[in-house]
Amino acid sequence: xxxxxxxxxxxxxxxxxxxxxxxxxxxxxxxxxxxxxxxxxxxxxxxxxxxxxxxxxxxxxxxxxxxxxxxxxxxxxxxxxxxxxxxxxxxxxxxxxxxxxxxxxxxxxxxxxxxxxxxxxxxxxxxxxxxxxxxxxxxxxxxxxxxxxxxxxxxxxxxxxxxxxxxxxxxxxxxxxxxxxxxxxxxxxxxxxxxxxxxxxxxxxxxxxxxxxxxxxxxxxxxxxxxxxxxxxxxxxxxxxxxxxxxxxxxxxxxxxxxxxxxxxxxxxxxxxxxxxxxxxxxxxxxxxxxxxxxxxxxxxxxxxxxxxxxxxxxxxxx
Numbered sequence: 001x002x003x004x005x006x007x008x009x010x011x012x013x014x015x016x017x018x019x020x021x022x023x024x025x026x027x028x029x030x031x032x033x034x035x036x037x038x039x040x041x042x043x044x045x046x047x048x049x050x051x052x053x054x055x056x057x058x059x060x061x062x063x064x065x066x067x068x069x070x071x072x073x074x075x076x077x078x079x080x081x082x083x084x085x086x087x088x089x090x091x092x093x094x095x096x097x098x099x100x101x102x103x104x105x106x107x108x109x110x111x112x113x114x115x116x117x118x119x120x121x122x123x124x125x126x127x128x129x130x131x132x133x134x135x136x137x138x139x140x141x142x143x144x145x146x147x148x149x150x151x152x153x154x155x156x157x158x159x160x161x162x163x164x165x166x167x168x169x170x171x172x173x174x175x176x177x178x179x180x181x182x183x184x185x186x187x188x189x190x191x192x193x194x195x196x197x198x199x200x201x202x203x204x205x206x207x208x209x210x211x212x213x214x215x216x217x218x219x220x221x222x223x224x225x226x227x228x229x230x231x232x233x234x235x236x237x238x239x240x241x242x243x244x245x246x247x248x249x250x251x252x253x254x255x256x257x258x259x260x261x262x263x264x265x266x267x268x269x270x271x272x273x274x275x276x277x278x279x280x281x282x283x284x285x286x287x288x289x290x291x292x293x294x295x296x297x298x299x300x301x302x303x304x305x306x307x308x309x310x311x312x313x314x315x316x317x318x319x
Contacts, residue, residue, distance in 0.1 A: 001193055002156055004294055005052075007173065007186035010037050015181045018046035019307055021291065021300040022180075023194045024053035026084060032061030033071040041077060053198060055116065057084040060103045062093045069106035076112065082201040083107065084116035084143060088123050097130050104138060115201045116171065118143040121164055132165030141170035141200065143188070151178045152293035153189055161191075170200060179290055187294070284308055 005024035008015060017025050025047045028037040040056070047054040058072045073079065085107070087100045104114045117140050119132065132142060146160035153174060154160070160172045171188045178187035190197050287308050291301055 001297075002153065002189055002191050002295060003194060003197065004153060004296070005055075005188050005190070006178065006180050007057075007188055008039070008043060008183075010039055012180075012183040012185055013039055015039075015043075015183045015185070016046060017043050017052070018050040020180050021296065021303040021307070022052065023300075024055060024190070024197060026055045026057055026188065028086075029056040029058055029083075030072050030075045031059035033063050033067045034061075035059075036071075036075045040075070044077065044081070053194065053201070053203065054081060055084055055201070056081045057086050057116075057118070058103075058107070059086040059090070060095060060100060061090075062095065062099070065099070065102040065106040068103055069110040069112070072107060073110050073112065079110075079112050082113055082115040082203065084118055085114055085140075086118045088118070088120060094127075096127055097132070097134070101134055101138075104135075104140060108138070113202070114138070114140055116141050116143050118145070118173070119165070120145040121160075124165055130165065132167045136167055139202070142167040143171040143173065144169035145173040147175055151175050151187070151290055153187075153295050156191055178294075279309065 003023050005022045005026060006017075006020060007026040008017070009028035017027075025043070027040050027043045027047070029040050030036050044054050044056070056076060058068070060068065072083075076083075085100060085104055087095060089095070100117060100119070104117070107114050117132075117135050119135075119142060121144055124130070124132070135142065142165070144160050144164075146158070148154050148158065148160070158172070158174065160174055161169060163169075171190050173186050173188045176186045177184040179185075180187075192200075284305070288301060288304055291304055296304075
C-alpha cells in the first residue's frame with residue numbers, strides 16, 4: 001500500500017487542507033529567523049480536525065542554529081508536532097551537511113522533534129555526495145525528490161525511491177504541481193499504511209487535538225476484536241473525533257462516515273430545490289482522474305466524490 005500527502009506553504013494560500021483527500025500533510029512553519037508562514041496555524045487545525053497526520057517544516061538558513069530553533073519554537077504552536085527540515089539552496093545561501101545537523105540538534109534540544117530531512121538527491125550530489133547516516137543516527141529519516149514528469153505517482157519502483165548517502169528515502173516527493181483544491185502543490189508518497197507512517201514518525205510524542213481538546217488512542221481491544229485491521233490500527237495509535245467512527249466500525253468504517261457526510265449535505269440543501277441539479281458526469285470523472293492516476297485509496301476517492309457533489313449542490317442552489 002502507498003499513501004500520498006501534499007507539501008504546502010504560502011504559495012498555496014487559500015487551500016483548505018481539510019477538504020484534501022489525503023491522510024497526511026506537510027506544512028511550512030518558518031524559515032531561518034526572519035519568516036513565519038501565515039497559513040500554518042489554520043492548516044494545522046484543518047489537518048488535525050480532518051484526521052490527517054500533521055507534519056511541520058522549517059526551511060533552514062545560514063543564520064545561527066540556536067536562533068533558528070528559537071524562532072521555530074515561537075511559531076510551532078505545539079512542540080510535539082513531527083518536523084521536517086528543508087535542506088536546499090536559496091538565493092546566495094548554500095548550506096552544507098554540518099549546518100543541517102547543527103540546526104537539527106538545536107531544534108531537538110529546544111524540545112521539538114525533527115523526524116525528517118528533505119535532502120534532494122541533486123543538491124546532495126552538488127555538495128559532494130556525503131554520507132547521510134548522521135541523520136539516521138539521530139532518528140531523522142530522508143525525504144527525497146525527483147520529478148519524472150506529469151502529476152501522477154510514478155510507482156513504487158520509481159528511481160526517486162533509490163537509496164543515497166547510505167539511507168533509503170522514507171518519503172518521495174514526485175511532483176511539484178499536483179492539482180489539489182485548485183492549487184498546484186508538491187506531492188509526496190509513502191510506501192505503507194497510515195499507522196506505519198505514524199510509527200515511523202514516532203507519533204507517540206504527538207496526540208492530535210480538535211478544538212484544543214486532546215483526543216484518545218486506539219485501545220488494544222480493537223486489534224483483538226478485528227485482527228484483519230490490526231496492521232492499520234495498532235494499539236495506542238492516536239485518533240481524533242473525526243476518525244473515531246472509522247476506527248470503531250471495522251469493515252464498514254469508511255462507508256458510515258461518508259454516508260453521514262452525504263446525508264447532511266442533502267438535508268441542508270434539498271429544501272432549496274424544485275428539482276435536483278444535473279450532475280456533469282464527464283466533469284466529475286475529470287476531477288477524479290488525478291486521484292485515480294495517483295493510486296488513491298477507495299476512501300480517498302469516496303471523499304472526493306462527496307466534495308465534488310457538494311460543490312454541485314452549492315453552485316446550483318437558488319439564492
